[in-house]
Amino acid sequence: xxxxxxxxxxFSGLTAAGRASDxxxxxxxxxxxxxxxRRSLSVDSGNSQMAGVRVTGVVRHADPALLSVRRxxxxxxASAELVSGFYDKMTGLVGTVDDPFSMAxxxxxxxxxxxxxxxxxxxxxxxxxxxxxxxxLTRSISDAAEGLQDTxxxxxxxxxxxxxxxxRTLKEVEKLNARITIAxxxxxxxxxxxxxRSELIDQINEMVPVNVVDRENGKVALFSEGxxxxxDGQAAELEFTPVKLAMPNMTQANGxxxxxxxNGIQIDTRSDGPLGNGTLGTQxxxxxxxxxxxxxxxxxxxxxxxxxxxDPAMDATIGATDPGxxxxxxxxxxxxxxxxxxxRIELHDSVSMTGAAETxxxxxxxxxxxxxxxxxxxxxxxxxxxxxxxxxxTSPGLGSSSMDxxxxxxxxxxxxxxxxxxxxxxxxxxxxxxxxxxxxxxSQGVDSDYELQNLMLIEQAYAANAxxxxxxxxxMQELLRI
Numbered sequence: 001x002x003x004x005x006x007x008x009x010x011f012s013g014l015t016a017a018g019r020a021s022d023x024x025x026x027x028x029x030x031x032x033x034x035x036x037x038r039r040s041l042s043v044d045s046g047n048s049q050m051a052g053v054r055v056t057g058v059v060r061h062a063d064p065a066l067l068s069v070r071r072x073x074x075x076x077x078a079s080a081e082l083v084s085g086f087y088d089k090m091t092g093l094v095g096t097v098d099d100p101f102s103m104a105x106x107x108x109x110x111x112x113x114x115x116x117x118x119x120x121x122x123x124x125x126x127x128x129x130x131x132x133x134x135x136x137l138t139r140s141i142s143d144a145a146e147g148l149q150d151t152x153x154x155x156x157x158x159x160x161x162x163x164x165x166x167x168r169t170l171k172e173v174e175k176l177n178a179r180i181t182i183a184x185x186x187x188x189x190x191x192x193x194x195x196x197r198s199e200l201i202d203q204i205n206e207m208v209p210v211n212v213v214d215r216e217n218g219k220v221a222l223f224s225e226g227x228x229x230x231x232d233g234q235a236a237e238l239e240f241t242p243v244k245l246a247m248p249n250m251t252q253a254n255g256x257x258x259x260x261x262x263n264g265i266q267i268d269t270r271s272d273g274p275l276g277n278g279t280l281g282t283q284x285x286x287x288x289x290x291x292x293x294x295x296x297x298x299x300x301x302x303x304x305x306x307x308x309x310x311d312p313a314m315d316a317t318i319g320a321t322d323p324g325x326x327x328x329x330x331x332x333x334x335x336x337x338x339x340x341x342x343x344r345i346e347l348h349d350s351v352s353m354t355g356a357a358e359t360x361x362x363x364x365x366x367x368x369x370x371x372x373x374x375x376x377x378x379x380x381x382x383x384x385x386x387x388x389x390x391x392x393x394t395s396p397g398l399g400s401s402s403m404d405x406x407x408x409x410x411x412x413x414x415x416x417x418x419x420x421x422x423x424x425x426x427x428x429x430x431x432x433x434x435x436x437x438x439x440x441x442x443s444q445g446v447d448s449d450y451e452l453q454n455l456m457l458i459e460q461a462y463a464a465n466a467x468x469x470x471x472x473x474x475x476m477q478e479l480l481r482i
Contacts, residue, residue, distance in 0.1 A: 007472045009053075013465035016043055016053050020458045023058065024451050031446040034438075035199035037062040038446045039191055058189040062198070063444055068212075070437040071202065075209040077434040079282040080427040086286050087420035089151055090294055093144040094413055103301070104409040106140040107387075109133045111406070114383045117362065122374035127359035130380075135347045135354070138326060141305070145248070145298050145342035148291060152246040155287035156257070160242035162207050162280045163260070170235035173200050173222070181217040190218055204230070209276040226274020228262055236262050248295050248340035252288060260284070293396040294416075298342035300395035301412050302326075306333045306345065308386040308405060315379060317365030323348060325366065325383075 020041045030036035042056045095102020113133035117126040176197040183190040197220070204210055204222065210230060213221040221232040230236050241258040243250065250256035252269070260267045260275075268274060271289060275281035309315075310324030310333060318324060323332045329344040349355035351362050363379055364372040387405045394400040397415045398408075 003472055003475055006468060010465045010468035010472065012053050013461060014469070016041065016055055017458050017462040017465065019055055021455065021462075024455045024458065027446045027451050028448060031448050031451075034442065035195055035202070036446070037191070037195060037198070058191050060191040060194055061444070063441070064212075066437070066441045066444060067198075070434070070441045071205045072209060073430070073434040073437040074202070075206055075276070075278045077427075077430040078206050078279050079277045080423070080430040082279060082282045082286065083290070084420070084423040084427040086151065086290055087416060087423045089147065090416045091413075091420050093147040094298075094416055095140075096417060097410075097413060101140070102413060103137075103140045103144065104406070104413050106133070106137040107405060107409045110137045111384070111387055114380060114387070118377040118380035118384065121363050121377040121380055124359065127362050128353065128357075130362055131347070131351050131353050131357070131359045134325065135352055137305075138345050138347050141298065141302050141342050141345050145295070145302075145340075148294055148298065149246065149248065149343065152287050152291040153243070155283045155291070156242050156246050158283045159260075159280065159287070160240055162283070163238045163240040166204060166207055166230075166238055166280070167235070169200050169204050170222070170231050173197055173204070173220075173231055174235045176200070177215075177219040181219060184218050194218070206278060207280045208278045224274055225276035228267065228274050230262075237264075238262050239264075246287065246291075248299075248343060251292070257287070295339070295342070297395045297397040297412060297415060299338055299340065300393055300398060301408060302342040302345045303333070303335065303338055304391055304393055304408055305405065306341070307335075308389065308391070309383070311386070314382045314386055315365050317367040319367075322367065325351070325362075 023039045023041055027038055038061045040059045040061065042059050044054045044056050095105065097104070099105060110130075110133040113126075113130040117123070117130045120126055176193055180190040180193045180197065183193060201210065201212060201220075201222065208228075208230065209225045210222045211225060213223065215221055215232075222230040223232075224230060228236075239261045243257060246257065252259050260269050269281065269284040269288065271281065271285040273281065275284065306324065306326045306328065309326050310318075312318050312320060312322075315324065321332045323330065325348050327333065327346050327348050328337070328341060330346055330349055333341065346352075347355075348366055350358050350366055353359075360371050361368060363374075363376065365379060390402045390404050392400070392402050393408055397419075398411055403411065
């Protein structure tokens with residue numbers, strides 16, 4: 001070997017060792033960064049014109065299959081969290097079996113107040129207590145409906161925020177595609193840029209689960225699991241129009257709620273549609289499916305209560321179109337105007353403690369001209385009969401069956417409690433799957449023990465090349481002395 005070859009070999013070895021130690025340092029510094037993929041130096045042996053080693057690039061180690069599994073599990077976990085949160089909110093609104101403020105408990109309190117008033121119909125305090133219990137019952141229903149409306153509005157707002165985030169993030173991925181192509185063409189390592197792009201794709205995937213397809217020059221294309229083109233060369237443009245308040249009567253079908261368009265094309269936003277099982281599709285499902293079903297159940301409960309006390313056969317002082325004890329915003333309830341009745345249910349103003357407070361009408365009739373026999377409990381007893389009567393009730397969550405008022409309220413609580421249990425079980429499974437996928441992916445990432453061992457080898461290689469340079473220097477000095 002000539003002195004020149006020895007020098008070139010040692011110098012190239014020192015350069016490669018320096019680059020390798022820098023990569024090891026980067027690996028160790030990002031050992032806990034989930035968006036970072038381990039790097040290694042790619043080297044090649046020299047050729048006949050140039051001895052030594054040649055750095056050919058930096059290799060970014062990432063398993064596409066593991067990455068895809070982890071992203072799928074992450075999107076499912078985020079979706080399950082939203083569904084579980086929805087049913088957790090609903091059980092909080094309607095109450096649970098042991099909740100003294102639940103709708104079922106309020107109905108029980110009302111029933112007890114009716115019995116107490118009937119046992120002593122001339123007692124004004126007992127009639128007042130009955131009025132208060134009735135008011136609390138209507139408030140428990142309307143408060144639950146208002147809370148559901150807030151949840152639906154929040155879902156609509158979240159959709160708007162996510163659509164804006166998707167548009168921005170897709171544009172960023174488009175820019176990174178271009179920068180990666182330029183870096184690769186210029187002989188620079190695009191590994192850091194690919195890490196940034198991967199992190200952005202993770203954010204997109206949580207909202208809309210994506211399939212990543214490699215394109216030429218290091219670019220990628222993104223498609224939703226249902227085949228929507230999100231990015232292929234250029235980023236897609238998503239459009240959505242939010243509302244300030246999502247009222248019960250608002251739907252996509254009647255045009256009062258916005259759907260989603262991608263590049264001007266209307267997208268099916270149903271839970272089995274092309275958006276997939278991410279947070280965006282789940283918020284559409286909460287707004288347009290889960291909340292609508294919950295609203296129908298609350299409306300069925302409110303309608304049943306109103307109609308039990310809107311019967312002229314029970315209270316002879318009311319006409320066929322007069323509101324009964326429980327009203328539709330102080331008016332007569334028409335079953336044709338069912339949607340949103342749980343939001344509008346109110347106690348008749350004449351007997352409400354916040355209204356006229358003429359609680360004697362609970363005993364003598366809502367439209368009685370004057371007070372009647374103070375000892376007559378027939379109307380109060382009729383209230384008990386009305387509560388105990390079996391009536392046919394039909395709604396998406398409660399099914400179709402004949403129930404008394406107590407059974408109906410208990411069924412409503414049970415419906416949401418069961419759905420919460422099912423949602424929590426789904427969340428537990430999704431969370432476990434995501435955790436396992438994440439751990440498996442991280443096990444393929446940076447191993448600090450391996451990196452430290454590699455660093456020791458790099459130090460040895462560095463020392464060997466430095467020693468060779470020292471020997472070359474001594475040989476040159478000896479030749480100069482000759």
